[in-house]
Amino acid sequence: MSMQTVAKTKYALEDFTPGRQFDLGPRPVSAEEIIEFASEFDPQPWHLDEEAGKASILGGLAASGWHICAMMMRMLIDSYILESTSQGAPGVEYCKWLRPVLAGDTLHGQSTVLSSRPLASRPGIGAVKFDHKLFNQHGELVCTSANTGFFASRDIGGAN
Amino acid sequence: MSMQTVAKTKYALEDFTPGRQFDLGPRPVSAEEIIEFASEFDPQPWHLDEEAGKASILGGLAASGWHICAMMMRMLIDSYILESTSQGAPGVEYCKWLRPVLAGDTLHGQSTVLSSRPLASRPGIGAVKFDHKLFNQHGELVCTSANTGFFASRDIGGAN
Numbered sequence: 299m300s301m302q303t304v305a306k307t308k309y310a311l312e313d314f315t316p317g318r319q320f321d322l323g324p325r326p327v328s329a330e331e332i333i334e335f336a337s338e339f340d341p342q343p344w345h346l347d348e349e350a351g352k353a354s355i356l357g358g359l360a361a362s363g364w365h366i367c368a369m370m371m372r373m374l375i376d377s378y379i380l381e382s383t384s385q386g387a388p389g390v391e392y393c394k395w396l397r398p399v400l401a402g403d404t405l406h407g408q409s410t411v412l413s414s415r416p417l418a419s420r421p422g423i424g425a426v427k428f429d430h431k432l433f434n435q436h437g438e439l440v441c442t443s444a445n446t447g448f449f450a451s452r453d454i455g456g457a458n
Numbered sequence: 459m460s461m462q463t464v465a466k467t468k469y470a471l472e473d474f475t476p477g478r479q480f481d482l483g484p485r486p487v488s489a490e491e492i493i494e495f496a497s498e499f500d501p502q503p504w505h506l507d508e509e510a511g512k513a514s515i516l517g518g519l520a521a522s523g524w525h526i527c528a529m530m531m532r533m534l535i536d537s538y539i540l541e542s543t544s545q546g547a548p549g550v551e552y553c554k555w556l557r558p559v560l561a562g563d564t565l566h567g568q569s570t571v572l573s574s575r576p577l578a579s580r581p582g583i584g585a586v587k588f589d590h591k592l593f594n595q596h597g598e599l600v601c602t603s604a605n606t607g608f609f610a611s612r613d614i615g616g617a618n
Contacts, residue, residue, distance in 0.1 A: 327579060339528040341535060341545060355545065364528045368499040371476060371524050375501060376569035384502060386513065395547065 309382035310452035311424040314411045317440055322373035322432065323406035327361060332401055332441035335365040362400040365439050366405075367393060370432055374409055391444040399440050407432040412444065422454035443458070469542035470551055470612035471584040474571045482533035482592065483566035487521060492561055495525040508561070520558040526601050527553060530592055534569055543610035551604040559600050567592040572604065582614035 329348070336345030339444065340362035343350035351359040361369075367390075412427040425446050432441040489508070496505030500522035503510035511519040521529075527550075559565065572587040585606050592601040 310572075319521065339532045339535075341540070342546075344546070362531070364524070364531050368524045371522070372499045375499075380501065386502075386504070387555065389523065390550060390552060392550060392552060394549035403583065427518075 307381060307383050307433070309378050309449075311383065311414065311426070311449040312452050313382075314414050314424075314426040314449060316411050316412045316413055320374075320377045320407055320409045321406070322370070322377050322430070323404070324441070325369055325373055325405045326371065326401050327399055327401065327403050327405060329359055329401035332359055332361045332365065338364050340364060351400075356398040356400075358398065358400040360400055363393075363395040364400050366395060366432070367443070369405065370407075370430060370441065370443065373405070373407070373432075374430070377409060379447070383452075383454075385448035385450055387445060387447045388425075389445065391427070391446065393441065393443040395441055397438055397440045399434065403440075404435045405432050405440065407441075417448065418449075423448050424451065467541060467543050468607075469538050471543065471574065471586070471609040472612050473542075474574050474584075474586040474609060476571050476573055480534075480537045480569045481529070481566070481589070482569055483564070485529055485533055485565045487529070487559055487561065487563045487565060489519055489561035492519055492521045492525065494516050494550055496522050500524060503519070511560075516558040516560075518558065518560040520560055523553075523555040525589070525595045526555060526559050526592070527566065527603070530567075530601065530603065531588060531591075533567070534590070535567060539607070543612075543614075545608035547605060547607045548585075549605065551587070551606065553601065553603040555601055556602045557594070557598055559594065563600075564595045565592050565600065567601075577608070579606075582611050583608050584611060 344354040344356050344360050345362045348359045377425045408431055410429045412429050414426045427446045430443045434440050504514040504516050504520050505522045508519045568591055570589045572589050574584055574586045577583045587606045590603045594600050
C-alpha cells in the first residue's frame, strides 16, 4: 500500500482508539434475501418457508445466523472498513444469535473499539478488537459479536 | 415436531456422542462465487479482483472469511444437519481464518462432537458442541471453528 493510498484513507490504525464507536445500518431484511441466502448456504425449513418458521421456536421466516453475520459484515464495510486501511481479519472471537431476525425486520447497531495493539510480526500493522451489537426495530438486541481486524498505520511505508 | 418426524430422522440428540466425526465436503470454490458473495456482503478489493488479491498478503482472489463460514454451514447441512433433529444454534464459540481460500481451491474437512448436555430450559432438547475443521486440496488447515447446536432427543413428545 502506497503512502498516497493511506493518506487518502479516512481511518488508519491510529484512529481506532478504545471506546470509539461507529454506527451500523439501518439495514432492512427482506423475505426474498432470507430465502436466497438460506437456499445456498443453510437450507433448513425455518429459513426457507414462512409457515415452517411460524411452526418453529423462531416464530416466522428467520434469517440464518450466518446470514446475520454476513449482513453485519456489510454494515461494518459501509460504516468504516471500506474507508479504512483494513488488512483483513484473522477470525471471530465469538458470535451470539440472541433473537430471531425475521422477514421485514430492520437492523441497526454499533461497533465499538475494545483494544488496539501493534503486530510484532508485521511492522506498521496493528490488531484492533471490536465489539459489535445489532438490534432490531424494536430495540431488542439480536446479535452480539467480537472480532479482531488488522489495520495499517497512517505512516506505513514512510517516515513522516 | 411429531414422533413420526423424529423416527424418520437419521441423527437425533442421542447420536451425537463425544468423539463422533462427520466428513465435510469436498466443496470446490469458484472465482464467480467468491466475487458474488463479496459483492453483496464484503466488497474489499482482494475478494473482488484477482490482481488486487495477488497484490495483497492473501496472494490471489480470496473468499471472504464470512463466505468460508457460509460454505462450512452448507457442508454441515449436507453432512448431517438436514438429516437431524436440528433445532437451530445459539451462535459461534470462535472461528479462525488461518489461510486464504483462493479461487480454484477445493475444501473438505471434519466436524467432531466435543460434548453434549440436556437443556434444563427446554425438555427433550440438548446442546451439542462441535469442533469444525476445513482443509484445502493441499491438506492445509484453512479454518477452524467451534459452535453449539440444539437437537431434539429421539423420544421427544412420546414415552417410548
